[in-house]
Amino acid sequence: MAVTLAEVAAHAGVSPATVSRVLNGGYPVAGGTRTRVERAVEELGYVANAPARALAAATSDLVGVLVRDVADGFFGILVAALQRALGPEAPGQAGSGRLTVVCATEGAPAAELAHLTLLEGQRAGGVVLTGGAVEEVEHTVALTTRVARLASGGTPVVLCGRPPLAVPAGLPVSTVAFDDRGGAFRLAEHLLTLGHRRIAYVAGPAGLSTGRERLAGHRAALARHGRALAEDCAALTVRTSLERSAGYDATRALLRRGRSFTAVVAADDTVATGVVAALREQGIRIPEDVSVAGFDDLPVCVDTAPALTTVRVPLREAGLLAAHLVTRRRQPPPDGITTLPTQLMVRGSTAPPPTGRQP
Template sequence: MAVTLADVATRAGVSAATVSRVLSGNYPVAGATRTRVLRAVEELQYVVNGPASALAAATSDLVGVLVNDIADPFFGIIAGAVQSEMSDGGTAGTGGQKLAVVCNTGGSPESELTYLTHLQRQRAAAVVLTGGAVEDEEHGAAVATRLRRLAAGGTRIVLCGRPPLAPASLEASRGSSEGGAGDEPDEGDGIVTVAFDNRGGSRRLTEHLLSLGHRRIGYVAGPADSTTTRHRLEGHRLALAERTPGLLAQAEHFTVHGGDYDRSSGYDGALELLRRVPDLTAVVAANDTVALGICAALRDQGKRIPEDVSVAGFDDLPFSADASPALTTVRIPLHDAGARAGRLALGRETPPPGGVATVRVELMVRASTSVPAGRAD
């Protein structure tokens, strides 16, 4: 029986994608991993199937960009920046222009999987996935499987604003008593991540409110099953815990969960917070759009911003600086992040060490936050 790629992967203790990367030479692989794979190839006398390899490596000029909602400025800015990189052909060695196709999932896990399947069938040159991932173990495993199949076929994969995938070697090592390969990252997957520092940004935002003297701080969270929601809430609570345990103890009562990243969720969330905590002095929003809804609800309840209640958002979307009052928020350089994702997808930029680059965020202090009423520091 002929030796297969899977046989080599098993002998080397890595994934089939890693073996493919080592043999094709298209992606950087750790030296120790490469040595282990080549040794397995020699020991098993594995011979690459030339025609099959050529077919598997053949890709089209299509680049898929998966977004949650293209009407949301967050996703629109990233997708626009990615697409600009695709149309910037003419650079030597980049393969010319690509056709960027925006796939609007509507937040549906099923749609996300369907689009990935279609892109695999079309032998897409690259796929860029934007925004937070759905926190469902079964769905996450299905997405990881599709992405690794795409990568093994020559498609470049870039996660923009999503957490990196768990190393395939760690998954393969579950249930095995052998050490070695499963103890190190699987760098041969060829999947690159441009991550946003949601925890750090949220932490700085809450620290800003605490430094102003706020202690009764409400929080309107995003969708409960989103990694972005969890990371931003973790940063907020970390800041509270560092200030005093008492603030962390009341955090759950001061948090409204489960809304979408839209204006109506902010409006309804603010009303619920005022019902729970009538003497609230500040509210942190899951994002800037939610913050606008919070501001509208507070005004309808006769509250002044920031004199009675301070409001802060996240993302620094284009309207944030022009809101009235201008919105204090955390700025993510969305256009720069999208452009970088586009360059990585085209192979125009060297992947970051370890395959993960974290985008730095910036606290933007504006007129929507001030010291609490009755305090004049």
């Protein structure tokens, strides 16, 4: 016979309502009381009745996570951390783990809205939207409406790695942002301090919030060293998509232009691997001839030869925080926005520019 909520409450010495609060995770419960309830759940083998909970709360135990590309290491690290924090084996989740459903959008605005509609139909208990936002006015309006509708129905929504949305105050919508602009600024300053003045930039696609912030930080650092330098480097900027092959093609295009450069900054680490491949194919040494840097600090960065200078984005920390926010185990700040710092990781792929030789 299945263990009941009342039996768990009696075993823990608390009321059934307290057990319900602990299992739902959205209410404050004293640490000692929470521990007794979680221990009782484990000892008795209590399994929550998901359909009944869904009917009572108008939501399910399903948490939908929207990503651009499931094969991209950026999203893989973030989602893995989030899923571990939501799973049944996570601390504080005994008997009340959440089912994480990952939805890939391939960067298509229509797909993003379609997935949100499906999650609303499934009475999702939470939604996390990850990665850069497509900054098209029509899509932003539609997305804001969809998110507000989900939240007004009791579904917490977390925007992770993207800008906040202008939803009505009081709705359970929070933002976990990265200091992309500051990280890009520090990376450009690192290269300028080394002596580089001809810095190429392989940027991401236009209209993506992450790329906009990173390029803005990069340009702000250049502007501090003079208008002429900023304009020279602007002419060495190439727009591309966020794949390794795109970084390779963009670097080939830069080399064909015949304009000299001593450093290349890539929109992210995946693009940077393509940059490295294109340079080496032309016999250009890294960093002796050209320095290369990326962004994100994916695990592959320390395994490249030389190891890649990059900006660390705290993806694991963001996944954990998003999990706590979407289950209301942690309350957001008053403005709903938590900005996580980025960190410059200087490695072997950057060095002072060569003297007397240009690529």
